[in-house]
Amino acid sequence: MQEFIKYSREKTIKRDENERVKDFKEIYQIFNLQNATKQASRCVQCANPFCHFSCPLHNYIPFWLLNVANSNLDIAFKLSNETNPYPEITGRVCPQDRLCEGACTLNDNFGAITIGAIETFISENGLNNGMKPFTKVEPKNKKVAIIGSGPAGLSVATYLIREGVSVQIYEASKRAGGLLAYGIPGFKIDKSVVERRVGLLSEAGCTFHTDTFVDDAKFEELISEFDAVVLAYGARTGKILGLANESANGCYKALDFLSIIQKEQYKEDGVSLDLSGKKVVVIGGGDTAMDCLRSALRKGATSATCIYRRDLASMPGSKKEYVNAGEEGASFIFNAAPKDIVVNDNNEVVALNISKTILKGTSVEIVKGGETMLNADVIVCALGFDVENLKFLSANGIELDKKGRIATDDELRTSKAGIYACGDCRRGSDLVVTAASEGKKVAMTIIKDLGI
Numbered sequence: 001m002q003e004f005i006k007y008s009r010e011k012t013i014k015r016d017e018n019e020r021v022k023d024f025k026e027i028y029q030i031f032n033l034q035n036a037t038k039q040a041s042r043c044v045q046c047a048n049p050f051c052h053f054s055c056p057l058h059n060y061i062p063f064w065l066l067n068v069a070n071s072n073l074d075i076a077f078k079l080s081n082e083t084n085p086y087p088e089i090t091g092r093v094c095p096q097d098r099l100c101e102g103a104c105t106l107n108d109n110f111g112a113i114t115i116g117a118i119e120t121f122i123s124e125n126g127l128n129n130g131m132k133p134f135t136k137v138e139p140k141n142k143k144v145a146i147i148g149s150g151p152a153g154l155s156v157a158t159y160l161i162r163e164g165v166s167v168q169i170y171e172a173s174k175r176a177g178g179l180l181a182y183g184i185p186g187f188k189i190d191k192s193v194v195e196r197r198v199g200l201l202s203e204a205g206c207t208f209h210t211d212t213f214v215d216d217a218k219f220e221e222l223i224s225e226f227d228a229v230v231l232a233y234g235a236r237t238g239k240i241l242g243l244a245n246e247s248a249n250g251c252y253k254a255l256d257f258l259s260i261i262q263k264e265q266y267k268e269d270g271v272s273l274d275l276s277g278k279k280v281v282v283i284g285g286g287d288t289a290m291d292c293l294r295s296a297l298r299k300g301a302t303s304a305t306c307i308y309r310r311d312l313a314s315m316p317g318s319k320k321e322y323v324n325a326g327e328e329g330a331s332f333i334f335n336a337a338p339k340d341i342v343v344n345d346n347n348e349v350v351a352l353n354i355s356k357t358i359l360k361g362t363s364v365e366i367v368k369g370g371e372t373m374l375n376a377d378v379i380v381c382a383l384g385f386d387v388e389n390l391k392f393l394s395a396n397g398i399e400l401d402k403k404g405r406i407a408t409d410d411e412l413r414t415s416k417a418g419i420y421a422c423g424d425c426r427r428g429s430d431l432v433v434t435a436a437s438e439g440k441k442v443a444m445t446i447i448k449d450l451g452i
Contacts, residue, residue, distance in 0.1 A: 001069055003041040009111025010039055017327040021297050024186035024265060026092070027324065031114075031121040033071075039114045040068035044105050051115060054103035056437040057090075059083045061100060061115055068118060077126030080119060081133040085158035085440065086197045088127070089151075089180065090433050091120030092189045095287065095318035099433070127196070133158075134204035140164040142450050145226040147214050148233035150178020151432045152423025154197065155439025156230050156446075157206050163447050167206045170222075172213040174268060178234055179432070182259045185291050187298070191265075219392040228418050228446050231398075231406055232439065235385040235424035241283070245341040246381075250349030254288045254382035261295050276300035279375055281352050283307045283338055284382030285314070290321040292380045293330040304330045305374065309337040309357050309364050337364070339371060341379060352376045385429040403428065412442040413449075420446060 013029040014020070020027045031039070043065040051061045060079045067076040080087045096102070096116040104112035142165045146153045149171040157167045175181045177194045202208060214222070222229050238253030240246055252260075257273075264272045280296040282289050285308035296304040306325070308315060311334050315322060326332070335357045342351035356370025387405045392398075399407045399415040405428055406421040408414050414421050422438035424430060 001041055001043055001045050001066060003038075004044065004106050004110045007038050007042050009042070009106075009114060010035060011114065012117045014324075017329075020187065021294075021328045024295075024298060026190050027187050028092075028117075030124055031117050033121075033125070036068055036118050036121040036125075037071060040065040040118055042106065042110075043069070043113050046105050050103035050105060051100040051113070055100050056431070056433045057084050057440070059087075059100075059119075064122060065113065065115075065118065068122060073122070073125055074131065076122045077131050080122045081126075084119075085155040085436050087119050088123035088193060089189060089197065090436065091116045091118075091123065092193070093180075093184060094433050095321075095431070097319050132203075133200060134161060137162065137164040139166065140450075140452050142166065142228075142452060143168070143226045144228045144230060144446060145170065145222045146230045146232055147219075147222075148178060148231070148423070148425070149176040149198075149208060149210075150232065150234045150423065151180060151435035152234070152425075152439040153178065153230070153232035154180075154201065155436040156232060156422065156443045157201055157439075159440050159443035160446065161201070161204050161206055163443075163452055165447070165450075165452065168226075169206060169208050170212050170214050170218075171208060171210045172233075174211050175266070176208045176210055182262050183255055183288075184432075185258065185262065185295050186265060187294065188291070191262075214390075214392075216392045216395060219396070223396075223418070227450055228420060230442060230446070231414070231419065231421040231425055232423045232435075233388070233390075233425050234435075235387045235405075235429045237386040237388050238381060239383040239386060241338055241381055241383070243338060243340055245343045245347075245349075248341060248343045248347050248349050250376075250378045251341065252378065252380045254282075254284070254292050254380055255385065257292055257380045258288075258295060261299060273299060275378065277302055278377040280304045280378045280380065281307060281374060281376040282380045282382055283352075284384075285310065285316060286382065286384070287317040287321050289380075289382035290317055290325045290330075292382055293325045294328055296378070296380075297329050301378075305376075306330060306332045307336050307338060307352070307354055307374075308332065308334050310359060311335055314359070333374075335359070336372075337366065342373070349376055349379055352379055385424070387425050387428065411445040411448075412438065413445065 064076040064079040101112040146169045176198045280301045293304040336354045339353040356367040401407045422442040423435035
C-alpha cells in the first residue's frame with residue numbers, strides 16, 4: 001500500500017466521443033485486475049478515512065482497497081456488498097468527485113484513489129466469477145411490502161432479505177429499477193447491470209409485481225396483508241418554470257424526456273422521439289440536465305445547449321458529467337435565465353428568450369437590457385423534482401412536510417404505525433447513493449420494530 005509515489009492516478013478509459021455519441025452504450029471501460037490492484041495500492045490507509053465518512057453508505061472503502069491491492073478479491077467482494085446494496089451500480093453512477101474521491105487525502109497533490117472504478121471492478125469480477133451477494137438465511141415468518149422498485153426500494157429489499165424477511169415489491173412501470181431503469185441513460189449504466197441486480201434479488205426470494213400501480217384500494221390491501229409497508233416511490237413530478245407556453249409542443253420535463261428515450265431503447269409502449277435536425281435547449285445545471293443534453297445528441301440533435309442561471313463554479317452536478325457533455329458536443333450558456341417561450345401558430349416551440357443574470361452573493365439577479373433570443377425546437381426543463389401526493393396518504397393519516405414530502409421520525413417511521421418511508425419521496429430528489437442509504441436505514445428500523 002501507499003504506492004501513490006510510484007503510481008499516479010489512472011482514470012478509467014473512455015470511449016472516443018465521436019464513437020460513443022452514436023449509441024447509448026456505457027462510455028467507461030471497466031478496470032482489469034492489473035489496473036485495479038495498482039490503483040488500490042495507492043491508498044494511504046488513513047487512520048481517519050475521510051472517504052468512508054463522506055460516503056452516505058459509509059462503505060468500508062479502505063478495507064476493500066487493501067484487499068484488492070493484495071489480490072484478496074473474494075474478501076473485497078464481501079466487504080463491498082456488505083454495506084452497499086448494489087456496488088456495481090453506485091460505482092458507475094455516484095458523483096465520486098463530490099463524495100469519496102473528493103474527500104481522499106491524496107486529492108490535492110497526488111490525485112485521489114479511483115474509488116468508483118475499483119468499486120465497479122470488485123463487483124463485476126465477483127459476479128462474473130459466480131459470487132453471490134446473498135446467502136441462505138432462516139425465514140422469519142414476516143412479510144414486508146415495498147411500493148417502488150427504484151434505488152431506495154431495492155436497498156430496503158436487500159437488507160430485509162438478508163434477515164430472512166419475505167419481501168414483495170410493487171412497481172407501476174413495466175420494468176423494475178425505477179430511476180435506474182428509466183431515468184439514468186444507458187451510457188452511464190447499461191440496463192443489463194440493473195436487470196442483473198433485480199435478478200439477484202428475485203433469486204434470493206424477492207417478488208416483483210411490475211406494471212402494478214398502488215391505488216387507494218391496493219394500499220388498504222397491503223396494510224392488511226403485510227407486517228409493514230414501505231413507501232419508496234421516489235420523486236417523479238418535474239418542477240416547472242411557470243412561464244407561458246410551457247405546455248407547448250416541444251416542451252418536456254426532464255424525466256419525461258429521458259423516459260421516452262429509454263422506453264424507445266426498450267421498444268416499450270411504441271413510443272419514440274425523433275430529434276434529428278432539431279435544436280435542443282436544456283434548462284438546468286445538474287446531472288439530469290447533462291443526461292438530457294447527451295441523450296439529445298445521441299438522438300440526432302444538431303445542437304444541445306444548456307442554459308444555467310449561475311456560473312460554471314456553481315453548477316450542482318458532477319464535474320465529470322459536465323466534461324463528458326462538453327466532449328460530446330453540448331454547449332453551455334452561463335449566467336442566463338429563461339424569460340419566455342416563443343411558439344408558432346401551431347403551438348410549437350420555435351425559440352427561448354433568455355435574460356442575462358448576475359450573481360450577488362448567493363442571489364441571482366436579472367440584468368436589465370440583457371435579453372437574447374435562442375432558436376429552439378425542443379426545450380427540456382431539468383429543474384429538479386417534486387414528490388407526487390398520492391390520495392391514499394391523506395386517507396390514512398400519513399403526514400407530509402411543508403414541501404409535500406412524506407414526513408417521518410428520525411428512524412423513518414411515518415405518522416401511521418407500520419408504514420415507513422425512504423428515498424426521494426421522503427427527502428426530495430437526491431442521489432442514488434443517498435436513497436440506498438435511507439433504504440438500508442429503514443430496513444434496520446423495520447427489523448427492530450418487528451423484533452427480528
